[in-house]
Amino acid sequence: NAGVTQTPKFRVLKTGQSMTLLCAQDMNHEYMYWYRQDPGMGLRLIHYSVGEGTTAKGEVPDGYNVSRLKKQNFLLGLESAAPSQTSVYFCASSYGQATYNEQFFGPGTRLTVL
């Protein structure tokens, strides 16, 4: 059981470039999330999905797009990267979105935008 995996682990982009971050989970979880973590800011929700084919905006969605074509995968896209998107990105998944459903996190992707 790999849990939640993220690809790539590190990436450096130039301003204006695009890229896609891939998240995969093998726990058959219904819900998936993308967070960004910045120093002194904690974790902030970018987008989330409550099931295959669905997506919804979180707290900081601007500049990002997501897709959930398969239940086990959740993709985060940056169409035109900006230095403000330099961050560590975490994907998470949970069985449901009920109060007591634990979120399981991946190891993160460190993105630098120059």
Next chain:
Amino acid sequence: QQQVKQSPQSLIVQKGGIPIINCAYENTAFDYFPWYQQFPGKGPALLIAIRPDVSEKKEGRFTISFNKSAKQFSLHIMDSQPGDSATYFCAAWENYGGSQGNLIFGKGTKLSVKP
């Protein structure tokens, strides 16, 4: 507006000490309060959690104290060890109704336990 306020930002204790991390909130729609532990280079992982109808919960050396009237909760680590050195996040589940909601995180506390 920061919905979950966490303090201190960093904390250094000696081995065997009892670090205490505090969190406060205003939103009465919060109905579940987990703590996540994050080691360098890793993703956060659930450590312990409490519901607002309970004033204290212990799991091993980790204890959550919850004060519903004051809208405050805290994490205590008994007999702290160097292996406890990590960043700790408090969080609160904002219940939208039914099974919908959102997890709001504090800004984190970096704990260092010196040998």
